[in-house]
Amino acid sequence: MRPFxxxxxxxxxxxxxxxxxxxxxxxxxxxxxxxxxxxxxPGHDSARFISVHQPPDFAASCHFxxxxxxxxxxxxxxxxxxxxxxxxxxxxSDTETAEMGDWLDELKDFVRDSQPAxxxxxxxxxxxxxxxxxxxxxxxxxxxxxxYTSLGNHDLLAGDYGEQFFETRFGPVNYSFEEGNVLxxxxxxxxxDFEPSYSQARIFTWLQNLLALFPQKQPKIIFNHDxxxxxxxFDFSDGDDHSGSVIxxxxxxxxxxxxxxxxxxxxxxxxxxxxxxxxxxxxxKGGIDHSPAAFRVVDVDAEGDVRTQLRCSYVHRHITVVSPxxxxxxxxxxxxxxxxxxxxHTPSPTVAVRCxxxxxxxxxxxxxxxxxxxxxxxLPQDTTNTTTYTLTTEARLANGRTLTAHVEFxxxxxxxxxxxxxxxxxxxxxxxxxxxxxxxxxxxxxxxxPLHLHWVHNVGASIFMASPVVAQGxxxxxxxxxxxxxxxxxxxCDAVTGQQxxxxxxxxxxxxxxVYAAGTVIATDxxxxxxxxxxxxxALRWQKDLQYDRLPGFVSGLVTDGESxxxxxxxxxxxxxxxxxxxxWRNSAWDGGEGSTPTMTLGAGVLVAxxxxxxxxxxxxxxxxxxxxxxxxxxxFRDGTVTYRDNLFFLAAQDSLFILDPRSGAIEQQRQxxxxxxxxxxxLITNDLFIVGTADKGxxxxxxxxxxxxxxxxxxxxxxxxxxxxxxxxxxxETSPVLAGDTIYFAASDGIFRGIDVHTGTGRWQMDLGAxxxxxxxxxxxxxxxxxxxGNLYAFxxxx
Numbered sequence: 075m076r077p078f079x080x081x082x083x084x085x086x087x088x089x090x091x092x093x094x095x096x097x098x099x100x101x102x103x104x105x106x107x108x109x110x111x112x113x114x115x116p117g118h119d120s121a122r123f124i125s126v127h128q129p130p131d132f133a134a135s136c137h138f139x140x141x142x143x144x145x146x147x148x149x150x151x152x153x154x155x156x157x158x159x160x161x162x163x164x165x166x167s168d169t170e171t172a173e174m175g176d177w178l179d180e181l182k183d184f185v186r187d188s189q190p191a192x193x194x195x196x197x198x199x200x201x202x203x204x205x206x207x208x209x210x211x212x213x214x215x216x217x218x219x220x221x222y223t224s225l226g227n228h229d230l231l232a233g234d235y236g237e238q239f240f241e242t243r244f245g246p247v248n249y250s251f252e253e254g255n256v257l258x259x260x261x262x263x264x265x266x267d268f269e270p271s272y273s274q275a276r277i278f279t280w281l282q283n284l285l286a287l288f289p290q291k292q293p294k295i296i297f298n299h300d301x302x303x304x305x306x307x308f309d310f311s312d313g314d315d316h317s318g319s320v321i322x323x324x325x326x327x328x329x330x331x332x333x334x335x336x337x338x339x340x341x342x343x344x345x346x347x348x349x350x351x352x353x354x355x356x357x358x359k360g361g362i363d364h365s366p367a368a369f370r371v372v373d374v375d376a377e378g379d380v381r382t383q384l385r386c387s388y389v390h391r392h393i394t395v396v397s398p399x400x401x402x403x404x405x406x407x408x409x410x411x412x413x414x415x416x417x418x419h420t421p422s423p424t425v426a427v428r429c430x431x432x433x434x435x436x437x438x439x440x441x442x443x444x445x446x447x448x449x450x451x452x453l454p455q456d457t458t459n460t461t462t463y464t465l466t467t468e469a470r471l472a473n474g475r476t477l478t479a480h481v482e483f484x485x486x487x488x489x490x491x492x493x494x495x496x497x498x499x500x501x502x503x504x505x506x507x508x509x510x511x512x513x514x515x516x517x518x519x520x521x522x523x524p525l526h527l528h529w530v531h532n533v534g535a536s537i538f539m540a541s542p543v544v545a546q547g548x549x550x551x552x553x554x555x556x557x558x559x560x561x562x563x564x565x566x567c568d569a570v571t572g573q574q575x576x577x578x579x580x581x582x583x584x585x586x587x588x589v590y591a592a593g594t595v596i597a598t599d600x601x602x603x604x605x606x607x608x609x610x611x612x613a614l615r616w617q618k619d620l621q622y623d624r625l626p627g628f629v630s631g632l633v634t635d636g637e638s639x640x641x642x643x644x645x646x647x648x649x650x651x652x653x654x655x656x657x658x659w660r661n662s663a664w665d666g667g668e669g670s671t672p673t674m675t676l677g678a679g680v681l682v683a684x685x686x687x688x689x690x691x692x693x694x695x696x697x698x699x700x701x702x703x704x705x706x707x708x709x710x711f712r713d714g715t716v717t718y719r720d721n722l723f724f725l726a727a728q729d730s731l732f733i734l735d736p737r738s739g740a741i742e743q744q745r746q747x748x749x750x751x752x753x754x755x756x757x758l759i760t761n762d763l764f765i766v767g768t769a770d771k772g773x774x775x776x777x778x779x780x781x782x783x784x785x786x787x788x789x790x791x792x793x794x795x796x797x798x799x800x801x802x803x804x805x806x807x808e809t810s811p812v813l814a815g816d817t818i819y820f821a822a823s824d825g826i827f828r829g830i831d832v833h834t835g836t837g838r839w840q841m842d843l844g845a846x847x848x849x850x851x852x853x854x855x856x857x858x859x860x861x862x863x864x865g866n867l868y869a870f871x872x873x874x
Contacts, residue, residue, distance in 0.1 A: 080098070
């Protein structure tokens with residue numbers, strides 16, 4: 075093997091002076107250029123590229139040259155660039171597309187306005203078509219900033235070796251560069267659809283050689299399509315279990331490991347002073363665990379520490395006045411009204427919101443509550459006369475542009491006979507999703523439309539699928555923070571006034587159903603930690619590490635019968651005593667699968683649990699014994715929750731409706747339907763109807779007896795795409811319909827909360843909340859509670 079020689083030089087002047095100290099690699103060895111910019115690499119049998127490392131103050135128009143016997147000298151021209159100690163970059167992953175989309179234009183607009191240092195795509199461009207499309211449409215030239223790419227499992231294709239086609243478009247699969255004070259390292263996934271030519275040992279040697287050239291204390295960030303470890307120690311091994319050779323990345327000042335692959339958003343700090351890992355779902359479509367389509371913006375400081383935010387895709391210049399507006403005039407005990415505005419634009423964050431209420435005030439500022447919501451209070455000057463007001467709101471974006479909205483409302487006096495000033499009844503408990511362990515979705519009393527907004531309170535972070543539960547005159551929910559895992563908490567508010575009573579912080583996001591039992595609110599976070607919090611005081615009663623220890627994070631919903639709470643997934647699925655968290659039984663019968671969003675269901679002594687892409691499982695609720703399982707008939711696609719009623723299980727999965735016997739799991743009925751049932755919705759079952767949210771057609775009703783279609787109620791285009799692989803145009807309902815009298819209440823991903831006729835599907839009432847909704851309504855006495863993705867928690871009351 076002949077050596078590879080070349081030169082690294084500056085093209086900033088006509089003398090083309092050499093640049094000293096620039097690392098250059100043949101994919102295995104790494105050397106620095108000498109005082110004249112010259113280098114020599116020994117080469118190896120699999121050397122196909124010579125790549126140059128880009129220092130923080132230089133950039134190369136192309137960072138690699140393919141090896142060729144005809145090339146005598148591998149010369150890299152570099153241009154000076156300004157060094158930035160504080161900078162940002164964009165992380166995306168798993169686009170799996172060969173088509174143009176709005177997400178691409180949004181990302182270009184973000185780059186134009188925010189000027190990130192670079193964009194990094196952690197792979198799964200997906201097969202030859204996707205790889206070729208990205209090489210033409212997702213480049214440094216087309217995006218307006220440097221674009222880097224790593225290799226995913228679906229980028230390893232048939233050929234002489236798996237990465238062959240990828241290399242023709244993107245060059246080497248392992249390389250490095252610097253920005254600011256940080257060393258960025260790109261490593262390839264070590265397995266995929268076809269066998270790669272590289273081995274773990276070769277990448278290990280290259281990484282070892284690379285790190286030897288840099289100070290151990292220099293901050294480092296590594297990209298790979300997958301996460302190296304879910305444990306505490308980031309040890310990069312040579313793949314030989316007997317050699318024991320590892321690179322202890324934590325001791326090399328590894329700050330972060332960024333990955334994709336799982337199609338889920340997940341921020342995890344692996345130890346108190348150790349690195350974080352950042353999993354980013356899909357920018358172009360919903361994640362496998364229903365993570366919203368988004369890209370991640372990563373801010374890096376001089377020490378290499380990172381803070382991140384997710385920008386939801388496909389939201390264009392969106393602004394909505396939530397309150398006050400006609401029929402929705404939430405007023406506090408002091409007479410002040412809540413002013414709440416949801417504003418969002420994917421390419422540019424909202425930086426300021428102000429309002430003016432004509433005939434009463436000048437402009438006044440609203441305070442930021444979450445990435446979507448801004449709010450303030452307003453005390454009208456005239457409280458003696460019925461007055462018509464016009465509210466104008468302006469949201470200023472980071473790019474300098476402005477969003478505006480106007481509403482009119484009539485404010486009556488407190489003495490108006492049409493105003494109900496009595497405190498509503500909230501004595502009824504709603505401890506589980508849809509009120510009970512079977513999730514059969516019926517309220518104890520009618521709540522005829524129209525509904526009026528009784529109060530709205532923003533909890534300070536997004537709420538995903540933690541549907542409200544109600545007890546002790548309080549309403550409970552939980553929050554997520556996929557950016558920094560800081561604003562994650564269980565929240566309690568007064569059910570009558572909306573005043574926040576307590577907030578208990580959790581280690582990570584709580585993404586699905588929480589429950590109430592025996593004076594305790596219980597939730598499980600993404601890490602698999604379960605928290606039992608005193609409902610009255612917010613004090614921790616007990617907590618338990620489920621030993622979840624897997625990817626993706628825990629996203630299933632809990633269920634409780636009042637004495638036991640069922641939580642966990644796979645081998646961490648278990649029944650815990652509500653009183654002290656002791657384990658009553660633990661599942662050992664099945665494991666594996668993907669993030670599974672259904673809430674668990676209890677009926678006829680059977681616990682139903684799910685594993686997405688794997689199966690549906692029925693356990694004896696008392697002992698944990700596996701009674702039956704379904705891994706076929708479309709039931710391995712687990713998005714929606716099972717409903718128990720009249721000693722039967724009802725569910726919708728993939729493209730079919732099912733009725734199952736609880737004890738045996740036998741399929742009593744199955745019917746294929748027109749539509750997609752990949753939404754996280756539990757069917758509402760009446761004496762003659764089977765009603766469920768869909769991924770593409772709003773809410774649909776079928777005959778309970780024959781499963782034939784009867785009616786559907788379409789919804790609008792989703793504000794945020796969460797259904798797996800769903801993208802532009804999908805009209806998803808990721809919530810479950812709730813029946814109150816003859817009205818079904820449900821909210822959808824288009825941000826609209828609706829009341830429709832149970833028999834015909836005809837619309838009766840609706841309210842635009844201005845943010846996508848992934849929670850199911852809860853009803854207690856005279857109030858209906860709901861939460862949206864902006865972090866707004868709502869209480870509605872029947873109007874006059």
